[in-house]
Amino acid sequence: MKTTWIILWTLALGLGPAFGAEGPIRDLQARQARLGAAVAGLVGQRAQVVRRADRLSAQIDSLKLDAAEGEELQQALRSSLALVETLVQIDARLDSLSGAQEELREQLRLAYEWEIGRLIQTLGKAGPDRDLVLQLMLFQEAREALGDQVDQGRLRYAEELSINPEDGPAEIAQKIELMEDMAGHLREEAARAASSLDRLEEEWQLRNQVRVFTSQISLFDEHLPERQVVSESGTALELAPGASIKAAEDAGLSSPAEAGGRHSASASQRLALERFSADDLRLEIKKLKAHQREIRQMETLLRERIQTFRLRMGASLEGRE
């Protein structure tokens, strides 16, 4: 009876895998759609405000020509200021939504990677399954699309460094130098990420060792306080009532009925086992590895861009000659 409820609870938890796996992606997509709608709404509002500001600007220009309409001009200027304020507010809101969208894309990328990994594992175990393969392809496509967007977003600063028709070799060289600086920073960031990853993996190993070390102690109850001492005669003598063995023997209170032993319910004496769980580190290591991949991609793109600029600079120099 005592264990019935435990077994029921175990079964309840064991049913966990039956829940849908794509739930988080759908949730994130729904949030993304809501954010997209909010951004679209704000963009629409902004366009309206800009149109009104343009009309007001034309009106102010005409009023400035007419000296008799001083009061109306002041009113138009005040309205113009209010419109500018509204525009600033809308832009701030758009910036904030843009940040949220970026964060959501990051979460979606992680969710897709998670699902892709899971599907690959399932396929590896269960063998070929047409539906699963189709789902995997869909997820991979979605993940690739997200990856490109993020990289473009992150490389926006480098994209601005384009070659204009009026750029001469000196300007192109300056831009190359700037991009090499950026590549240098990326290399430093990659080195920092690698060092952090080494540290995390070392810590993960240590935590695992501690977990096994403490699990052994805990399993054999070696950490629990003893509630009895066995005397030479083989009698188990309980310490809990506070008497020494001698006193307990004298008092005739060493009956087995009172012996507590090394009892598993000495709950106050818990090990540091849980506090060194390595589960949180696993996620952190995964994130850091993903970050490393991103840095490598960005550096590759930057190198390619530098190469293109160099070719263009060479062509420009040849053209001059």
Place this chain on the structure above:
Amino acid sequence: MKGKMVQLLLTGCLAAVVPSGAGAMQAVAGLEYDDNPFETYPGRRGGWVSRFFLDNAGQLLDQSWGWVQVKHQWGFKRYWRGEREMVRRGTVMASELEVEGLVQAHDRLLLSGSTSLKVKNVTQISSEQSYLHGGLRAGAHAALGLGWTCALRYRRTGDDPREDELADLGLQELGTDFVYQPNRRAQIRLGAAWRWLDYGRPARVQGSEGAVMFSNRDQRDLERELRLGLNLSRWMLVDAGYAVVDNRSNSLGYDYQAHQFELLLSRHLRYGVDGQFYVTAQRRRYHEQITPEGPKVADQEYAQTLLFAKLSRQLNDLYSVGAHYSYSRNGSRHEQGFFRKHIYGVSFNVSF
């Protein structure tokens, strides 16, 4: 006899459980010399003990919104000599299965739950007991911001000892923790817990003539605990904790106050060697003690000290070797009521 058969069967079933999904398994085989394997006082007869330990963990569910994992540990200790002459050599076998789940209910709220089942089977050793132990734990963890989190937890456990004469103990615990974690590498904890223990055996009371007798009510204790802890993981893993426990019982002689200390250290040393060190100590002062003349104010303290130190070296991704030492002392603080033991051992670990 029937109970022992059921226990052995359960032990076997638990040992056979291998969680599916991504996980890790580690096996440790060891040999140790224990100078007081049967924890006797005052004479000691040293002996060899071989031990085997298997640790297996796996994910049943692993999603961004939560996870469910299974942990299973199985261990076996065999003593190379009998506790007394003409007594068979003793064994200890233990198996514990834990299913643990966590759900991100809200951005700032985590709900967790776990259930565990442990079986321990002891033969021919009087200092340890066989039992079946079941537990359920539920908790809610809320992020309060600025690195603070608050947790509320509830735990219920039940012990069913194989020996009829031992207490059939039930425990309910309600606890709360406040954790300050400015970053992943540092954590300070402050917690309080209330435990209600039901021993399922008659409480001892003082009769009208001063004699100690058993009452018709069961022994029930209320244990209150205040705990302070620190966890650091920078150049080494450190976990330190101090707790003060106050126990009130309706059974004569069981009221006490205890101070507990716990320290765990782990770090990479030189030449690929890792070190682990664990020490725990507690001092317990009972309010009264029972004498032939009746109960009187206790003048003795109970003390426990345990120290484990282990050095291990990874040979490759799969294998590692280790050497360990442990010391323990248990019993009354003075006179003759305690035992000491020293253990020296070596082990071979395999990670699958």
